[in-house]
Amino acid sequence: xxxxxxxxxxxxxxxxxxxxxxxxxxxxxxxxxxxxxxxxxxxxxxxxxxxxxxxxxxxxxxxxxxxxxxxxxxxxxxxxxxxxxxxxxxxxxxxxxxxxxxxxxxxxxxxxxxxxxxxxxxxxxxxxxxxxxxxxxxxxxxxxxxxxxxxxxxxxxxxxxxxxxxxxxxxxxxxxxxxxxxxxxxxxxxxxxxxxxxxxxxxxxxxxxxxxxxxxxxxxxxxxxxxxxxxxxxxxxxxxxxxxxxxxxxxxxxxxxxxxxxxxxxxxxxxxxxxxxxxxxxxxxxxxxxxxxxxxxxxxxxxxxxxxxxxxxxxxxxxxxxxxxxxxxxxxxxxxxxxxxxxxxxxxxxxxxxxxxxxxxxxxxxxxxxxxxxxxxxxxxxxxxxxxxxxxxxxxxxxxxxxxxxxx
Amino acid sequence: xxxxxxxxxxxxxxxxxxxxxxxxxxxxxxxxxxxxxxxxxxxxxxxxxxxxxxxxxxxxxxxxxxxxxxxxxxxxxxxxxxxxxxxxxxxxxxxxxxxxxxxxxxxxxxxxxxxxxxxxxxxxxxxxxxxxxxxxxxxxxxxxxxxxxxxxxxxxxxxxxxxxxxxxxxxxxxxxxxxxxxxxxxxxxxxxxxxxxxxxxxxxxxxxxxxxxxxxxxxxxxxxxxxxxxxxxxxxxxxxxxxxxxxxxxxxxxxxxxxxxxxxxxxxxxxxxxxxxxxxxxxxxxxxxxxxxxxxxxxxxxxxxxxxxxxxxxxxxxxxxxxxxxxxxxxxxxxxxxxxxxxxxxxxxxxxxxxxxxxxxxxxxxxxxxxxxxxxxxxxxxxxxxxxxxxxxxxxxxxxxxxxxxxx
Numbered sequence: 044x045x046x047x048x049x050x051x052x053x054x055x056x057x058x059x060x061x062x063x064x065x066x067x068x069x070x071x072x073x074x075x076x077x078x079x080x081x082x083x084x085x086x087x088x089x090x091x092x093x094x095x096x097x098x099x100x101x102x103x104x105x106x107x108x109x110x111x112x113x114x115x116x117x118x119x120x121x122x123x124x125x126x127x128x129x130x131x132x133x134x135x136x137x138x139x140x141x142x143x144x145x146x147x148x149x150x151x152x153x154x155x156x157x158x159x160x161x162x163x164x165x166x167x168x169x170x171x172x173x174x175x176x177x178x179x180x181x182x183x184x185x186x187x188x189x190x191x192x193x194x195x196x197x198x199x200x201x202x203x204x205x206x207x208x209x210x211x212x213x214x215x216x217x218x219x220x221x222x223x224x225x226x227x228x229x230x231x232x233x234x235x236x237x238x239x240x241x242x243x244x245x246x247x248x249x250x251x252x253x254x255x256x257x258x259x260x261x262x263x264x265x266x267x268x269x270x271x272x273x274x275x276x277x278x279x280x281x282x283x284x285x286x287x288x289x290x291x292x293x294x295x296x297x298x299x300x301x302x303x304x305x306x307x308x309x310x311x312x313x314x315x316x317x318x319x320x321x322x323x324x325x326x327x328x329x330x331x332x333x334x335x336x337x338x339x340x341x342x343x344x345x346x347x348x349x350x351x352x353x354x355x356x357x358x359x360x361x362x363x364x365x366x367x368x369x370x371x372x373x374x375x376x377x378x379x380x381x382x383x384x385x386x387x388x389x390x391x392x393x394x395x396x397x398x399x400x401x402x403x404x405x406x407x408x409x410x411x412x413x414x415x416x417x418x419x420x421x422x423x424x425x426x427x428x429x430x431x432x433x434x435x436x437x438x439x440x441x442x443x444x445x446x447x448x449x450x451x
Numbered sequence: 452x453x454x455x456x457x458x459x460x461x462x463x464x465x466x467x468x469x470x471x472x473x474x475x476x477x478x479x480x481x482x483x484x485x486x487x488x489x490x491x492x493x494x495x496x497x498x499x500x501x502x503x504x505x506x507x508x509x510x511x512x513x514x515x516x517x518x519x520x521x522x523x524x525x526x527x528x529x530x531x532x533x534x535x536x537x538x539x540x541x542x543x544x545x546x547x548x549x550x551x552x553x554x555x556x557x558x559x560x561x562x563x564x565x566x567x568x569x570x571x572x573x574x575x576x577x578x579x580x581x582x583x584x585x586x587x588x589x590x591x592x593x594x595x596x597x598x599x600x601x602x603x604x605x606x607x608x609x610x611x612x613x614x615x616x617x618x619x620x621x622x623x624x625x626x627x628x629x630x631x632x633x634x635x636x637x638x639x640x641x642x643x644x645x646x647x648x649x650x651x652x653x654x655x656x657x658x659x660x661x662x663x664x665x666x667x668x669x670x671x672x673x674x675x676x677x678x679x680x681x682x683x684x685x686x687x688x689x690x691x692x693x694x695x696x697x698x699x700x701x702x703x704x705x706x707x708x709x710x711x712x713x714x715x716x717x718x719x720x721x722x723x724x725x726x727x728x729x730x731x732x733x734x735x736x737x738x739x740x741x742x743x744x745x746x747x748x749x750x751x752x753x754x755x756x757x758x759x760x761x762x763x764x765x766x767x768x769x770x771x772x773x774x775x776x777x778x779x780x781x782x783x784x785x786x787x788x789x790x791x792x793x794x795x796x797x798x799x800x801x802x803x804x805x806x807x808x809x810x811x812x813x814x815x816x817x818x819x820x821x822x823x824x825x826x827x828x829x830x831x832x833x834x835x836x837x838x839x840x841x842x843x844x845x846x847x848x849x850x851x852x853x854x855x856x857x858x859x
Binding site: 123124126127130174175177178179180182183184186187188189190191192194195200204207209210211212213214215216219 | 531532534535538582583585586587588590591592594595596597598599600602603608612615617618619620621622623624627
């Protein structure tokens with residue numbers, strides 16, 4: 044029995060940044076086994092944007108591991124604040140979401156997370172079910188469980204307060220709400236990125252106040268994006284979305300820095316510790332070539348989000364384009380006439396019109412860096428207009444292609 | 452018409468510390484006169500302790516003046532937080548009050564405030580009527596209207612934060628609730644002591660957010676207590692309670708420092724500006740004796756809380772005791788046997804037993820300062836026990852007397 048507890052403790056702690064506190068985690072696991080009662084493992088998701096990228100899957104993989112040990116995953120959709128939107132009334136972009144939008148987003152979420160989680164051991168809950176019922180008195184009681192100074196210790200608040208950037212008083216409530224969710228769910232464990240540590244600990248305090256055994260906070264590393272430096276994020280553009288095309292997922296995987304490869308294997312693929320350790324040794328010894336392993340990473344990711352067949356096809360396409368300097372089998376076609384461009388368009392306008400650059404500034408940068416080619420001939424930095432003939436292939440960077448026609 | 456506006460503006464601004472902002476006050480008065488619509492003038496009272504002292508009456512006198520100009524007084528009983536008690540659950544002394552207790556306190560309040568206010572122009576309201584209905588979403592919206600930095604600008608919060616004294620997050624809600632009360636009442640003016648300035652201005656911000664014309668904040672000076680230094684407060688013991696005996700009110704009035712006399716006339720009696728100005732000039736010129744004016748102050752206060760007859764009697768009693776070194780007509784009697792004391796009691800125990808000292812430490816201090824007399828003979832500092840015979844008069848300070856008997 045003691046061995047089984049230790050096995051579980053070891054596996055579930057692997058790859059985490061912190062388990063707070065470790066001894067309580069061991070006690071919970073032992074009791075769960077003894078009483079044959081699964082642990083309630085909570086993970087909160089924000090339903091304001093339904094697209095998730097592989098940075099989000101780091102915690103999902105950990106959750107999957109809990110499921111494999113028979114525990115109960117609870118995916119908490121934080122719909123309550125999404126319904127409210129931006130309570131200052133100032134933000135145009137954070138309009139309140141309707142019930143339908145939230146349910147739509149939640150459905151999209153589920154499709155994505157069930158690529159990793161086992162649906163039969165997953166409960167999806169919405170925090171509006173309990174937060175909407177709290178009275179002002181309940182909320183004051185909740186607020187009384189923390190102090191202003193403690194809130195201002197949270198890294199981002201501390202920074203903003205020091206800088207003199209406004210912190211709306213309502214923002215102090217988000218950690219409290221997240222903590223109260225743990226009370227409502229009687230969570231045994233809460234998962235989160237390391238940036239969630241403060242909020243996970245708030246759950247512990249509140250559970251203690253409400254007479255519950257505090258949850259264990261289990262934090263996972265934040266995944267670096269394709270640039271290998273900053274955290275993966277949609278707004279930085281350095282991400283692999285889980286709903287992207289197979290070819291994109293594969294291609295983007297090939298673009299990560301070599302040093303990041305093992306970390307990606309560990310954090311966002313279902314490969315076990317032994318396999319990744321073998322890769323690490325092989326790389327160091329030179330028995331594995333980085334390019335081959337990166338191909339394996341790409342295959343694993345595409346298989347995870349599609350299937351083996353799609354992975355094989357994506358790899359073929361990649362090899363055709365990059366190894367054989369070819370062009371992909373299928374690529375979008377654009378008619379200059381439809382884009383309201385002449386047969387001698389301005390390069391900048393062309394790049395923006397076909398969607399290869401989000402802005403004229405960005406398009407200019409691409410040309411200046413020599414990243415734009417027509418029929419595999421580089422467009423020079425000083426070029427303003429180009430002659431186009433039907434059938435010409437426009438290429439930007441390594442993986443963006445399209446075929447141009449002048450008139451339909 | 453313009454003159455009437457100016458008259459009202461001048462009278463109502465008299466004695467205030469600040470009118471924020473003055474130009475809006477003038478606009479409101481002018482419109483009220485033009486449209487024959489009384490201003491809604493709000494004053495909040497805390498129902499946790501039902502006893503009020505004359506320090507509290509400073510704002511009530513100002514309210515009375517508004518009533519005399521035909522405006523509508525709204526006394527807001529802050530019952531909502533009293534129902535909650537101390538939300539940290541730590542304080543034994545701030546237990547939640549029951550509905551019955553709150554109504555009892557409110558009734559006691561009304562008896563006291565209607566000694567100054569005109570009941571026919573007074574509406575008494577309880578803020579639980581609207582605060583209890585707010586949802587979490589409403590509260591987040593409310594919280595979003597202010598920032599953490601702005602809250603920390605409030606004097607007491609700034610001080611506590613700088614000192615490292617804990618500020619419970621719920622405390623930030625008290626100004627917001629007070630401000631929201633103004634929204635619920637659509638208040639035109641809110642009265643308060645200068646220590647309420649921050650909260651009154653919060654009302655202005657919130658009214659603006661909810662699309663209302665902001666109230667004018669009208670602040671009154673804080674009355675110094677009998678010591679002439681610290682603010683009048685029950686816990687400092689330097690107060691005159693409005694329900695105290697006539698003799699006590701009169702006697703305490705006689706004990707204030709001469710320099711404070713005019714201020715008391717101005718702030719806590721219904722005398723008008725001309726009369727108090729006359730007193731002030733008379734004192735300076737020596738045509739009024741301070742002792743006579745202080746007697747007048749005592750008479751005014753007793754008349755306010757009782758009637759002319761009680762005032763005349765209190766004055767007679769005072770003169771008998773102090774001017775003629777006599778003892779009052781009626782004084783409490785204590786039997787040493789009943790107090791479980793012998794005929795030769797310890798002085799300290801005796802003072803505590805008859806209620807002339809709240810603690811043994813305080814009793815010791817009184818003896819050491821030479822403030823204790825038996826049959827007008829000072830009890831020396833080194834005395835530990837005294838011989839008592841039935842009929843002896845124990846006197847402490849200037850106004851505390853009792854007659855002792857040894858056995859019934």
